[in-house]
Amino acid sequence: xxxxxxxxxxxxxxxxxxxxxxxxxxxxxxxxxxxxxxxxxxxxxxxxxxxxxxxxxxxxxxxxxxxxxxxxxxxxxxxxxxxxxxxxxxxxxxxxxxxxxxxxxxxxxxxxxxxxxxxxxxxxxxxxxxxxxxxxxxxxxxxxxxxxxxxxxxxxxxxxxxxxxxxxxxxxxxxxxxxxxxxxxxxxxxxxxxxxxxxxxxxxxxxxxxxxxxxxxxxxxxxxxxxxxxxxxxxxxxxxxxxxxxxxxxxxxxxxxxxxxxxxxxxxxxxxxxxxxxxxxxxxxxxxxxxxxxxxxxxxxxxxxxxxxxxxxxxxxxxxxxxxxxxxxxxxxxxxxxxxxxxxxxxxxxxxxxxxxxxxxxxxxxxxxxxxxxxxxxxxxxxxxxxxxxxxxxxxxxxxxxxxxxxx
Ligand code: PMT
Numbered sequence: 001x002x003x004x005x006x007x008x009x010x011x012x013x014x015x016x017x018x019x020x021x022x023x024x025x026x027x028x029x030x031x032x033x034x035x036x037x038x039x040x041x042x043x044x045x046x047x048x049x050x051x052x053x054x055x056x057x058x059x060x061x062x063x064x065x066x067x068x069x070x071x072x073x074x075x076x077x078x079x080x081x082x083x084x085x086x087x088x089x090x091x092x093x094x095x096x097x098x099x100x101x102x103x104x105x106x107x108x109x110x111x112x113x114x115x116x117x118x119x120x121x122x123x124x125x126x127x128x129x130x131x132x133x134x135x136x137x138x139x140x141x142x143x144x145x146x147x148x149x150x151x152x153x154x155x156x157x158x159x160x161x162x163x164x165x166x167x168x169x170x171x172x173x174x175x176x177x178x179x180x181x182x183x184x185x186x187x188x189x190x191x192x193x194x195x196x197x198x199x200x201x202x203x204x205x206x207x208x209x210x211x212x213x214x215x216x217x218x219x220x221x222x223x224x225x226x227x228x229x230x231x232x233x234x235x236x237x238x239x240x241x242x243x244x245x246x247x248x249x250x251x252x253x254x255x256x257x258x259x260x261x262x263x264x265x266x267x268x269x270x271x272x273x274x275x276x277x278x279x280x281x282x283x284x285x286x287x288x289x290x291x292x293x294x295x296x297x298x299x300x301x302x303x304x305x306x307x308x309x310x311x312x313x314x315x316x317x318x319x320x321x322x323x324x325x326x327x328x329x330x331x332x333x334x335x336x337x338x339x340x341x342x343x344x345x346x347x348x349x350x351x352x353x354x355x356x357x358x359x360x361x362x363x364x365x366x367x368x369x370x371x372x373x374x375x376x377x378x379x380x381x382x383x384x385x386x387x388x389x390x391x392x393x394x395x396x397x398x399x400x401x402x403x404x405x406x407x408x
Pocket of ligand 1: 197198199200214215216217218219220257276277278279280281282311312313314315316328329330331332344348356364365366367
């Protein structure tokens with residue numbers, strides 16, 4: 001028997017088990033819906049204590065089932081029909097108990113029965129106390145599930161609701177929605193070359209000192225991660241930073257603006273989309289010393305004069321020869337954000353400029369969140385609310401998708 005015809009972005013069956021992370025499920029449903037997926041929810045009995053089936057029913061427009069033997073619910077759509085309907089099953093949060101039942105092939109309630117019956121790919125998002133996560137029994141169950149092709153996203157490390165610190169937080173809804181999108185075919189990003197720059201550049205003064213800035217790389221790494229999740233072929237040209245390379249991303253480490261320019265030019269030919277989020281130093285010391293400049297070498301009380309010469313404008317350079325590529329720039333502005341961004345967009349001739357207001361303490365350099373305006377050449381401005389950098393990346397890629405004409 002085959003399942004009913006799928007909509008363009010597929011059927012996602014979201015199985016919710018009973019953990020505190022279930023409070024993120026309504027946001028997850030919203031993000032899956034925004035990505036164009038048709039979503040239905042099923043819950044374990046314990047999950048209904050953390051999130052209301054009525055809320056999920058309202059958000060999805062379909063009954064959120066939790067009973068295996070409810071004649072009314074079975075009459076609407078049977079559990080086997082639900083298992084067949086799914087193009088992907090996402091288990092979020094996946095508790096230690098549910099992972100154990102999945103590993104053991106148990107089918108004592110609606111969720112575990114559907115998970116046993118479905119032939120759709122399954123993604124689990126574990127969430128639990130750090131000691132439960134590290135327990136050999138849980139790790140062995142995960143191993144067994146992975147051997148059977150179940151995919152796993154997270155958990156993340158951090159402060160846990162139970163008061164412990166460590167791995168156990170459910171992955172961010174944006175990350176989960178992105179991973180589901182990838183499992184369903186990546187929304188037309190497959191084979192699309194995406195070039196991203198991230199971090200600040202470091203321009204040497206001498207063997208130990210440098211001119212640099214506060215960019216952590218978080219914004220650019222989030223963009224690279226999201227593009228890779230969607231199935232793009234991503235090259236990330238990164239200034240000095242300590243972030244881990246996102247899965248599926250090819251990273252090229254550079255230090256100076258000149259090195260960044262060379263790396264960007266090397267990958268530009270084969271890319272379709274370039275997103276320049278790096279904070280490139282506009283100037284570099286004219287004659288960096290190979291040796292450490294010593295105070296004793298200077299006249300007593302004398303200062304050190306640095307002559308700075310301009311660095312090439314990498315973004316303007318690639319915009320000038322972009323052909324049919326989409327080129328996106330960033331702008332870090334502390335005042336008159338939109339007007340300054342419009343002038344910068346015109347000067348650099350890119351297709352979209354992402355302006356962040358760095359006068360805010362929760363946006364711009366070295367923060368986990370960002371508040372940006374998307375400024376178009378026609379003068380249109382879209383303001384995004386304060387979001388995690390992962391979510392800014394997702395919204396930006398949605399916009400680029402439209403610019404490329406690969407709208408779902
Ligand atoms: O790395 P994070 O800590 O997460 O911080 C993110 C960020 C604040 C660095 C990022 O969101 C951002 O705003 N990046 C651009 C910062 C910046 O240097 O803006 P700008 O106004 O100086 O440059 C404008 C654009 O031209 C940028 O796309 C920049 O990459 C590019 N540029 C600038 C100078 C230069 N010589 N070559 C360039 O290509």
